[in-house]
Amino acid sequence: MNRRNQSGLQGVRLAGNLTLILSLAAGFAGCAARVPLYTPVPPARPAITPAPVPVPPPQVQKEEPVTYSVDLGAPRDDGIRPLPDAPVVSQQDIDRLRGWVADHNRLYDVAGKLMIRNVELCPNNARRILGFTAKNRFSYTSQFADTAAAALGLDDRLQVIQVLPGSGAQSAGLQRGDILLEFNGQPVPSGPQAEREASVLIISETRGKQQVRLGVDRQGQAAALDVPLTEACAFGIELGDSEEIGSYADGYRVMVTRGMLAFVSSETELAYVMAGEFARNLLAAGDRNAAASLIDQYRFLKTGTAASAAPIQIKPYAAAVDVQADRLALYMLARSGYDIRAYGPFWERMAQAASAVPAAQLPVNSYAVLHPGFRERLQAIPRMVSTIEQKRARNEPLLP
Template identity: 30%
Template sequence: MNTPRFSFFPACASIAATFVLTACATSIRPSSDDPDVVQEQALQQSMSLNQRMALQRRLDDVAIPLMEHSAPFCDGDVRASLGAHIASVWSFEKEERITVKQTLHLDDRLAVLWTLDRKQAPATPLRAGDVLLSVGGKPLPAGEKGIDRLNDVLLDAARAKPMKREGWLDAVVQREGQSTALRLPYAAACNYTAITRMKNEVHAENDGHEIFVNSALMTFFPDNRDLAIVLGHELANGVLSHGGKSRAVGIAAGIVDGALGGTGMAEEALSSPFSQQFDAEADYLGLYMVAAAGYDIEGAERIWREFGVHTAGTKKKSFVSAAPTSARRFVAMRRTIAEIQAKKKNGAPLVPLAKSKS
């Protein structure tokens, strides 16, 4: 009988080779404070910021005119819109500010990053790079308080004359090292800001003060009209106070659910009908806002068909995850489009039925 023989040499050689490869990998892999790593990290952060700002500029081109034309729907919750994106390093998260300084050349003072490409409204005399020293006779201090001061001025200007859609604000800017006096035209706009978030989920939401739009949603809707419909829906959610109502329903459902032993059945049973109602209301009012902003809404209902196909078979939260389903929204939007077009044809004001009856 032959005794089995075991060879340890191949195994030892394999282990030795592994140690050699590990040693090589360790010598190649740099530390986080390696100068080349630090340089590459800074480059990637700068590129990411530039990408986000490009999306933000597109979002502004759609959102700001929509906010302006929707001012009559916002029931006095308005501010003056200067037709420009104004920011300082304090407009960004703390961990971004070094990159912002290096990439966008911003500091503690409020400066113009870009202005809107106006076609119907008066063009602003502001230019990219202008540093705002005062607006409406109010000095704008450097630092975080400068943003608050500007917001107060813009709120006061629009609310002082609630029935006036447009006006002027005197301003002083620093331009090319010199102080320059300007007269800035403004338009009353809904008191909301639209902000781009770099996220892969096709989603948008309104927190009651700001409308957050994910980069994935902007990619999904390359046409500005379709993006305007999404923004109109979210703006309508805010105007109709759906956020507060949803929280109230959620609290009530939670109390009932707790009494039933925390099964979650009450929350599902109580919240779903309200969610359907809220989305239907926001779809309806939002489309009127988009039409009032001058967009051609013919065929706009197709976005729900596209979304229905996109979200089929998934329960992942998205802009259209809540009921009514995409099929119901498609039909409802088509009927709303017919209603709006009939009003345009007859020269009737573009006022939603609920408001026209009140």
């Protein structure tokens, strides 16, 4: 998880987000200090008996120690204080965090097919992944720590939040809500730095292995699961806390905003969006530095309403670049079992929605602003769809 791969799918980013759908190719190098085999022993000195230290007489405590009472109705004038009140957690923040997690799970459900079924199309990004995400109460921004406990039942231990469909974790029977106890016999860290420390442990314990053993607590019962590692296109999946209808790719990660999630009408349409961003990552297209900065800004859930347009501005894509991305995305979608015939009509709907808003009022990083070449794309898509369908009819490999 380097600076750009927050979710852990390529490389391991040791901060913020333990997305255990991660690359297992990293390694560590160690070095040992030279220690002389013989060290001269200095001559012994006569022992010196220390002088006795005077012990002060015991002091009498003048005040009673402050204690805490479970009885919150106890009188306040007897020197006994009640327990502190529990942190106040607003229903609004509980609803926002639960919605945030549900939206993340929605992204992973769609991304799972695209990542696992297209290894042939991303040879430079293919990695062995675990196939699940885990969080604890410290995984979100500090203002949501108490909310995470109240809304999601999280504590100091890492708990499985999502299992990637089609992954080895799913086939092994790992379930949402399982609490991670051991990883290949090593205790899984807990506490504020659990994600960072667990990432280091995972790298060490998965090197050169085809599967790992997880020890979990499932509703108070201990269980051990052998989880096969899964070959997949290793991209980080991020949810953007923004009402903009947008999606972004920085070469390592793909982000879909909450505004885009509200715009798409089905999981198939969401797959159209994500496949396009996967394709842009594979084609190394676009302003990666600006996209990475925007993803970093949008990736954390904030209190109150979702974030508005950020001052960071990404350079729009050329129409020819988007046509090339559409071609690769269509192959990824067809290989993943999605209906590609509605691909063109979806982007036509996007173009119509954008044209209904004055250009000056469109957010600077909305999809319509970053991808202005709708006309060229809509002309090229039918031909690309026809080519793929002909290959499928002839039972030819679905390769670009």
